Amino acid sequence: xxxxxxxxxxxIALAATGIAPTRVNAIHALIYLVVSLLAVAFIFFxxxxxxxxxxxxxxxxxxIMVLFxxxxxxxxxxxxxxxxxxxxxxxxxxxxxxxxCLILLIELSLSIASLKSETNPIVVSAKEIGISLFGxxxxxxxxxxxxxxxxxxxANHIGRRLSKMDxxxxxx
Amino acid sequence: xxxxxxxxxxxxxxxxxxxxxxxRLPKMVxxxxxxxxxxxxxxLVLNIGIEFLRDPTxxxxxxxxxxxxxxFKPAFAFYLDGLALVMMSVITGVGFLIHLYSxxxxxxxxxFSRYFAYMNLFVSAMLILVLADNLLLMFLGWEGVxxxxxxxxxxxxxxxxxxxxxxxxxxxxxxxxxxxxxxxFLLVAELGxxxxxxxxxxxxxxxxVGATIPTIACALILGGGLGxxxxxxxxxxxxxxMAGPTPCSALIHAATMVTAGVYLVARNHELFMMSPxxxxxxxxxxxxxxxxxxxTALNQHDLKKILAYSTISQIGYMFLALxxxxxSAAIFHLMTHAFxxxxxxxxxxxxxxxxxxxxxxxxxxxxxKKLPVVFWSFLIGSSALAALPxxxxxxSKDEILLAxxxxxxxxxxxxxxxxxxAVLTAIYSFRLVFVVFWGEAxxxxxxxxxxxxxxxxxxxxxxxxxxxxxxxxxxxxxxxQTNAHAAGPVAWITMTIAIVGVLVSYLLYLxxxxxVEPILNKPxxxxxxxxxxxxxxxxxxxxxxxxxxxxxxxxLLKTELIDRFYNLIVxxxxxxxxxxSITQNGKLRTYAINLVVGIALLAAFLTGIV
Amino acid sequence: MNPxxxxxxxxxxxxxxxxxxxxxxxxxxxxxxxxxxxxxxxLNAAALAFVxxxxxxxxxxxxxxxxxxxxxxxxxxxxxxGLVLQIQRRFKTLDLDVVSRMQG
Numbered sequence: 001x002x003x004x005x006x007x008x009x010x011x012i013a014l015a016a017t018g019i020a021p022t023r024v025n026a027i028h029a030l031i032y033l034v035v036s037l038l039a040v041a042f043i044f045f046x047x048x049x050x051x052x053x054x055x056x057x058x059x060x061x062x063x064i065m066v067l068f069x070x071x072x073x074x075x076x077x078x079x080x081x082x083x084x085x086x087x088x089x090x091x092x093x094x095x096x097x098x099x100x101c102l103i104l105l106i107e108l109s110l111s112i113a114s115l116k117s118e119t120n121p122i123v124v125s126a127k128e129i130g131i132s133l134f135g136x137x138x139x140x141x142x143x144x145x146x147x148x149x150x151x152x153x154x155a156n157h158i159g160r161r162l163s164k165m166d167x168x169x170x171x172x
Numbered sequence: 173x174x175x176x177x178x179x180x181x182x183x184x185x186x187x188x189x190x191x192x193x194x195x196r197l198p199k200m201v202x203x204x205x206x207x208x209x210x211x212x213x214x215x216l217v218l219n220i221g222i223e224f225l226r227d228p229t230x231x232x233x234x235x236x237x238x239x240x241x242x243x244f245k246p247a248f249a250f251y252l253d254g255l256a257l258v259m260m261s262v263i264t265g266v267g268f269l270i271h272l273y274s275x276x277x278x279x280x281x282x283x284f285s286r287y288f289a290y291m292n293l294f295v296s297a298m299l300i301l302v303l304a305d306n307l308l309l310m311f312l313g314w315e316g317v318x319x320x321x322x323x324x325x326x327x328x329x330x331x332x333x334x335x336x337x338x339x340x341x342x343x344x345x346x347x348x349x350x351x352x353x354x355x356x357f358l359l360v361a362e363l364g365x366x367x368x369x370x371x372x373x374x375x376x377x378x379x380x381v382g383a384t385i386p387t388i389a390c391a392l393i394l395g396g397g398l399g400x401x402x403x404x405x406x407x408x409x410x411x412x413x414m415a416g417p418t419p420c421s422a423l424i425h426a427a428t429m430v431t432a433g434v435y436l437v438a439r440n441h442e443l444f445m446m447s448p449x450x451x452x453x454x455x456x457x458x459x460x461x462x463x464x465x466x467x468t469a470l471n472q473h474d475l476k477k478i479l480a481y482s483t484i485s486q487i488g489y490m491f492l493a494l495x496x497x498x499x500s501a502a503i504f505h506l507m508t509h510a511f512x513x514x515x516x517x518x519x520x521x522x523x524x525x526x527x528x529x530x531x532x533x534x535x536x537x538x539x540x541k542k543l544p545v546v547f548w549s550f551l552i553g554s555s556a557l558a559a560l561p562x563x564x565x566x567x568s569k570d571e572i573l574l575a576x577x578x579x580x581x582x583x584x585x586x587x588x589x590x591x592x593x594a595v596l597t598a599i600y601s602f603r604l605v606f607v608v609f610w611g612e613a614x615x616x617x618x619x620x621x622x623x624x625x626x627x628x629x630x631x632x633x634x635x636x637x638x639x640x641x642x643x644x645x646x647x648x649x650x651x652x653q654t655n656a657h658a659a660g661p662v663a664w665i666t667m668t669i670a671i672v673g674v675l676v677s678y679l680l681y682l683x684x685x686x687x688v689e690p691i692l693n694k695p696x697x698x699x700x701x702x703x704x705x706x707x708x709x710x711x712x713x714x715x716x717x718x719x720x721x722x723x724x725x726x727x728l729l730k731t732e733l734i735d736r737f738y739n740l741i742v743x744x745x746x747x748x749x750x751x752x753s754i755t756q757n758g759k760l761r762t763y764a765i766n767l768v769v770g771i772a773l774l775a776a777f778l779t780g781i782v
Numbered sequence: 783m784n785p786x787x788x789x790x791x792x793x794x795x796x797x798x799x800x801x802x803x804x805x806x807x808x809x810x811x812x813x814x815x816x817x818x819x820x821x822x823x824x825l826n827a828a829a830l831a832f833v834x835x836x837x838x839x840x841x842x843x844x845x846x847x848x849x850x851x852x853x854x855x856x857x858x859x860x861x862x863x864g865l866v867l868q869i870q871r872r873f874k875t876l877d878l879d880v881v882s883r884m885q886g
Contacts, residue, residue, distance in 0.1 A: 006788050010796045017800055017823055021807030026815050033819060036800075040830055043796075047788065047837040052845045056829075059852045064822065064859050071863040072815065075870055084877075097809035100768045101802045107772065108798040111779040115791040122840045132842045133849075140846065144853040151857025158864035161871075758882030760817070764809055 006046050013039035024082050026072050030065055037061040048123040175216050176233050176250050179260065180299035182216075183209045183292040190289035199284050206288030207271035210295055214264035221257055228254065228645055232305050239308075246366050251305035254645035258503060259302035259435060262510045266427045267295050269628035273518050274419040276624040277525055281417075287327065291420065294320035298428050302435060307356055307366040310436070314352070314400070317429045318345055324424060325416040337415040344409040348399015355392030358385070372442035379446055386446035393436065393443075394450060401433030401487050403461045408710050410484055414476040418521030421476065426483050426513035431506050434490045438499050441650065445497075452582060455495025459589035462488030464708050466596035470603070471705040474531050475520050478604055481707070482557060483513060485593060489572055492586060498575035499650040505568035508639050512556035512565055515632035519549040522625055523608065526617040533604060538613035545621060547609050549629040554605050556636040558598035558670045566670070567640030569594065573666045587662070591669055598673025599680075606681040793834035800827035812877050814869060818862050825855050 016036035023029035037060050044053035133141055186209035190202060197205075230253035237247045271291060278287050297316025304310035319342075326338030360366060362385055363374045379386050397403075402410040402425075413425055424430070437444055437454065444450060465485035472478045486509050493502035523530075523539065523546055530536060540547045556565035573594070576586040621629075703709055755762070804823030811817055829851045836844020866876065873881050 003788060006792070010792075013796070014799055014803065017803045017807075020823070021803075021811060021816060021820060026813070029816065029819060033823065036823070037826065040800075040826060043793075043830065044833055047793070047834060049833050049837055049845050052833050052848050055845075055849060055852060059856065060822075060826065064856055067859055067863060068815070068819065071866060074867070075876075077876075084875075093810055096765065097768075097806055100765070100772060100809070101806045103772050104768065104775065104805070105798060105802045107775045107779060108802075109795060111775075112791050112794045112798060115794065121787065122837075124837070124840065124842055124845065129842045129845055133846060137846050140850060144850055147853055147857050151860045154857075155860035155864045158861060159867050756884055758884035760878045760881075761809060761812065768805065768809065 002046050006043060009039045009042045009046070012036075013043070024086050027069065030068050030072070034061050034065050037065070048121070050123065051126040051129050174233070176220060176252060176303070177235060179213050179216050179220075179264070180296045180303065182213050183299070184296035185209070187289045187292035187296060190285050190292065193285070195283070195285045197285060199279070202285045202288055203275040206292055207268065207275055209292055210264060210268040210271050213295070213299070214268045217257075217260045217264045220252070221261060224252065224254075224257055225645060230254075243364055244360060244366075246306045246308040248309060249305045250303040251368070252303070253649055255435075255438060255503065255649045256302055258507060258644050258646065260299060262507055263295060263298050263302065263428050266510050266514050266632075267423060269631055270419050270423045270427075270514060270518065273422075273521070273625050273628045274417075276622050277419050277521055278417060283327070287324075287417065287420075290320055290323045290327070291423065294324070294424065294429075298432070301432060305368060307359070307368060307371070307440075310368075310439075311352070311356060314349065314396070314432065317424070317432065318342065318349065318400075321345070321413070321424050321429055324420040325413045327416050327420070334415045337412040341409040341413045344406050345399040348396045348406050351392050351394075351399070352396025355389050355394075355396070358389045358392060362389070368439060371440070375443050375446055381446055382448055383446070386443065387449055390444050390447045390450040391453075393440065394454065397433030397436045398457070399433075400436075401430050401491070402484050403433070403488060403491055404457050404464065405710070407461060407465070407484050408707065408714060411477050411480045411707065414474075414480050418476065418517060418524060421480075422514045422517035422521070425480065426517050427510040430483060430487055431490070431510070434487065434494065434502055434506055437491075437494045438503055438650075441494075441499055444494075451495050451497065453495070455492050455576070455579075455582065455586055458488045458490070458492030458495055459586050459593075460488075461485070462492065462593040463589055463596075466593050466600065467704045468707045469600045470596060471701055473534050475523065475533050475536075475604070475608070476517075476531060478533070478600065479513070479516055479520060482516075482597065482601065485597060486513070486557070489569060489590065489593070492576060492590060493572040496576050496579045496583070496586065497651075498572060500644070500646045501568065501571040501575050503646060504644060505565075505572055507642070507644070508556065508564040508568045508636070511632055511639050512553045512563075512636040515549055515553040515629065515636055516557065518625070518629055518632065519546050519553060522546045522549075522621045522629070525625075526619050526621060527615050528618060530615050533607045535614050536608045537611040537615075538609070539617065540609040542613065542617050543620070545626045545629055549633055550605055550609065552633045552636050554601040557601045558673060559594060560598075560670050560674065561667060562637075562640075564636050564639035566667075570666050574663065577662055577666075587666075591665065594669050595673040595676075598670045599677045602674050602677035603681050606677065790834060790838045793837075794831055797827045797831035797834065800824075800830065812879055814866050814876050814878050814881075817878065818859065818866070821862075822855060822859070825851055 013036045016032045016039065020029045020032040020036065023032065037056060041053045041056040041061070044050075044056060186205050190197075190205060230251065232249055232251040234247055234249040237245050239246055271288070274287065274291065278284055281287065294317060297313045297320060299313075301310055301313025301317060304313060322338045322342040325341050326335050328334050329338075356366060359371060363371055363378070365371060365374070375386060395406075399406040410425060410430070414421055416424075444454075462485045465481045465488065469478050469481035469485065472481060486505070490502045490505050490509070493499070493505065523536065523543065526543060526546075527536060552563075556563040559566040559569040573587055573590045576590055577583050579586065706712065755766075801824050804820045804827060807820035807823065808817055811820070829848045832844040832847045832851070834844070836842065836847075869881055870876060875881075
């Protein structure tokens with residue numbers, strides 16, 4: 001039964017990810033993406049990784065996607081934005097990327113097809129992850145926090161309004 | 173004998189002094205220094221000659237070793253034997269007379285001192301050439317006379333035509349010099365020495381007669397001789413060299429430098445005998461040249477050009493003699509030719525000097541009464557040139573012709589050519605005499621030659637007649653001639669043919685009995701006459717063959733053909749740079765596509781699919 | 783829980799498909815926000831592959847790497863969106879093909 005659930009969740013994830021890039025409106029695309037992320041989180045549950053699933057939902061779908069939405073709202077493009085997008089999409093754009101991705105997919109599937117293994121029916125609980133985070137991977141945690149600090153500083157600096165003109169534009 | 177090194181040294185020092193003082197000395201001093209140095213050298217030669225004749229053993233004086241590399245040690249050394257003595261005597265004797273003559277001839281010239289400097293330098297170089305005991309030192313003298321010839325032919329350099337004539341002389345002889353240098357390199361590479369005596373010995377041991385290497389070496393060295401002596405195919409420079417002052421033409425282009433080629437072959441006769449092919453070639457070249465020049469001289473009307481072509485022709489006789497192995501006869505003719513040719517040139521100089529620089533013989537005439545000394549010099553000189561009986565020229569030319577008759581196979585043909593040449597020589601030399609000295613005077617001489625010009629003329633007249641009786645000390649130098657004595661008719665024809673020529677000339681030019689004008693003016697014959705006049709069109713031939721392709725190549729290379737290839741490398745790298753920089757277009761999606769293509773290829777390799 | 787038997791190759795196949803879909807989205811769109819979105823998709827696919835592999839072995843490592851991937855994604859999105867703001871301000875457009883000062 002888990003297999004069936006896995007296939008369903010996989011199908012939903014694929015469908016949502018496939019539709020998302022074709023959308024004209026950025027917010028719509030983001031919503032589709034959130035759906036895809038939730039499906040993947042469900043797959044994590046099925047694989048016996050509850051901690052990973054929760055992380056996926058809370059951070060990925062809850063923080064990162066929401067950040068996207070905030071920025072789009074700040075840009076305030078409105079209807080003009082969607083019209084421009086519509087103009088940018090035309091069929092001839094699809095040919096070469098599709099070809100390349102198809103080739104890549106074939107290569108990947110060829111290499112994966114040789115695998116003949118199954119997953120272990122074990123649930124890896126959050127407790128075990130906590131122990132290993134404070135054990136062997138403690139350095140990784142520290143570095144990750146530094147990375148977040150760097151990202152914070154960079155984002156603050158880059159997103160800054162530098163001139164009076166920018167300030168007026170943002171307020172107006 | 174120890175004074176031998178002084179002989180070339182004294183003229184050299186005099187030349188250096190004259191160059192250093194560069195015209196600041198008064199003319200009297202320059203004349204004394206210039207002619208005096210040759211006189212002193214001549215007296216030294218006389219002294220050495222008397223000693224040598226008493227005790228004729230060849231000797232050499234070693235001054236210092238010039239180069240020393242492994243076993244190759246050419247030295248600055250002089251070698252005295254009969255041949256060197258004869259050459260030295262001719263050079264200093266005739267040279268002194270010409271220098272004396274020049275003191276009057278060049279009196280009004282502004283560059284009096286420069287003239288004597290060059291002439292002395294020339295005599296010094298020529299003496300080094302004949303005294304050298306190895307071919308390298310001889311080559312030094314060879315080049316020395318070449319440069320002096322250039323300097324003297326282009327003496328009046330203000331006129332560009334003289335400069336062109338000088339360059340032509342230098343370049344044509346240079347071709348010969350290069351050939352000779354290559355021959356010397358070959359000898360050094362094969363034999364390891366350039367000492368003349370050693371070369372002769374080792375050549376006889378190492379090679380057999382007729383082998384390839386000596387033939388090539390002889391051919392190359394012969395090339396140098398052909399250049400300096402103005403034989404086929406390098407004879408085109410001599411007529412143009414008449415642009416120089418007449419006494420220098422007398423010295424360089426009649427008595428001494430042009431005989432350097434003859435001396436070269438005579439000195440190295442042992443080496444040349446290793447190659448019968450080259451010997452035959454020498455005799456054939458000699459005959460061809462003498463006939464070619466004789467035909468041309470017949471058609472010229474410039475006084476000096478006639479004498480120039482006659483020089484080429486007479487040297488052809490000397491080469492003919494060398495080719496058949498009659499070395500003594502060749503040197504004998506060299507000596508007598510020096511006498512009568514110098515006499516003729518000096519006489520021509522007197523005519524030109526007194527007729528205010530008129531050169532065309534058809535504009536002269538009737539000078540028999542007006543310039544008596546010159547008339548007698550010309551008469552005697554032309555008789556010797558034509559080899560009328562009992563003149564010095566008769567003795568030497570007959571010796572040559574009789575020697576050629578006895579050569580197997582080729583002999584009679586060479587003899588016939590020589591006889592034909594002798595007739596032509598008589599015709600054109602007496603043509604000159606009759607046209608210039610008989611008939612009505614078209615130009616009146618405005619002065620008479622002075623003592624310093626007449627005295628050398630008279631002395632040379634005497635030598636032109638009695639010179640045939642001089643017994644040259646050449647027995648030890650050359651192998652003795654075993655002449656099968658020519659049959660009676662041959663000997664008689666040889667001896668008397670010149671008279672026939674004079675008779676023909678007399679009838680044509682003096683009495684004008686046979687009227688050939690209508691025949692001569694026919695168009696076909698006019699073309700032939702022009703062909704002969706231009707020296708058998710050799711100048712035009714060389715122009716087409718060598719000069720024009722050279723100029724074409726030069727103008728082609730001016731477009732920097734080879735650089736274009738290197739520019740192509742630069743241009744192609746710039747073009748490929750431009751092509752590649754199109755990929756840097758700043759568009760993210762292009763970069764992304766490039767990335768994906770790369771990943772696809774890489775994945776194909778890494779996952780083992782390809 | 784019931785025994786879970788999901789073939790690893792299927793999980794990886796799904797990851798590959800998701801990755802390719804994200805790549806396609808990246809190559810097609812010109813709008814910089816969509817490109818960033820496609821990047822997130824690709825990162826997610828990689829994370830799926832990691833977690834599946836760690837579930838196969840019953841270890842915790844894959845999930846820890848998921849944590850790190852999430853951290854990286856967060857930092858990258860923050861910086862990237864800052865850049866998006868600046869692009870919008872300077873070039874007045876979000877079209878990446880226009881944002882190029884090279885003469886190409």
